[in-house]
Amino acid sequence: MPHDLQDTIALLSRTPATLNALLRDLPEAWTLRNEGQSTWTAFDVIGHLVSGERTDWMPRVRMILEHGETRTFVPFDRWAQECDSQGKSLSELLDEFANLRSKNLAELCAFNLQPNDLERRGRHPDFGSVSLSQLLATWAAHDLTHLHQISRLMAHRYREAVGPWSIYLGVFKCSGHSS
Amino acid sequence: MPHDLQDTIALLSRTPATLNALLRDLPEAWTLRNEGQSTWTAFDVIGHLVSGERTDWMPRVRMILEHGETRTFVPFDRWAQECDSQGKSLSELLDEFANLRSKNLAELCAFNLQPNDLERRGRHPDFGSVSLSQLLATWAAHDLTHLHQISRLMAHRYREAVGPWSIYLGVFKCSGHSS
Numbered sequence A, B: 001m002p003h004d005l006q007d008t009i010a011l012l013s014r015t016p017a018t019l020n021a022l023l024r025d026l027p028e029a030w031t032l033r034n035e036g037q038s039t040w041t042a043f044d045v046i047g048h049l050v051s052g053e054r055t056d057w058m059p060r061v062r063m064i065l066e067h068g069e070t071r072t073f074v075p076f077d078r079w080a081q082e083c084d085s086q087g088k089s090l091s092e093l094l095d096e097f098a099n100l101r102s103k104n105l106a107e108l109c110a111f112n113l114q115p116n117d118l119e120r121r122g123r124h125p126d127f128g129s130v131s132l133s134q135l136l137a138t139w140a141a142h143d144l145t146h147l148h149q150i151s152r153l154m155a156h157r158y159r160e161a162v163g164p165w166s167i168y169l170g171v172f173k174c175s176g177h178s179s
Helices: A006-023 A044-057 A057-070 A090-110 A133-157 A163-168 B005-023 B042-055 B059-070 B092-112 B133-157 B162-170
Strands: A121-124 A128-131 B120-123 B128-131
Touching: A006 A044, A006 A090, A006 A133, A006 B005, A044 A057, A044 A090, A044 A128, A044 A133, A057 A090, A057 A121, A057 A133, A121 A133, A128 A133, A128 B162, A133 B133, A133 B162, A163 B128, A163 B133, B005 B042, B005 B092, B005 B133, B042 B059, B042 B092, B042 B133, B059 B092, B059 B133, B120 B133, B128 B133
Parallel strands: none
Antiparallel strands: A121 A128, B120 B128
């Protein structure tokens, strides 16, 4: 199942509206609750997605196209939202995510990438040589990993409340591997 | 973390728009692909959610309120969508889900349930005595378990395409427990 650029863009373009429909104006008992200890809330996850739009995905795309493997990607700060989300509401973060994603996809589309461009390579600080195709597939899968995480961390709240039904609900068997 | 009726309704009311934003007009390479063997596609999951709205959640709520523990719930047919979704498009199923959910929540709200009502009990074919509160918490957690499943089964498509990044993506570590 190879990477398909148009399908990746179709998915990436839908994530802001999906998270907006799920989370905007939802009671904070859902959006500000985590799975215990240092796990993330839905609010934290949206801050992390904003951070990715700002510092990770498109800067790496540009670096591959401009510098190939001669420069190494800046490591992604997975905790940047701890500072950057301070003082913001969830609605503000959802708006910020939607605006940044829209601009980033407009820039990506403007590159008019061809199949041979997708094979161009960059340098990841841990993995070494990676392709533009792998980076773009990861961008889409990263959206899905965090939608997966949000659905799990919100369900956690009702782990006890569902009583005996918990054994039928697969989300309760997911052991926090999508942080 | 006890069950909260208003928070449950807030979540249940958002699921149709969430799934609509994620899935409507998304390429079929995302929506008609499964995780292999007899696993479900996103299309199958929406059919299952339609089926739950039609035959499971509100019929059980009504049965508790009308008959208490004197009648046993009709077992939920988890494969009903195999017949019921035949010949329908994903857009039709999304519309059907949204319409049924909206009607069901209107009926639920009209009951004007009070805290003591939530402690009323019914009879589950496997579990025996269960409370209305547990049933309603399960309805919400069931939405989340299937959002969790959809994000995982769609990500599955890019399991290879992401290359070395797969080790960072928790969704690939989720072993199909939310069917």
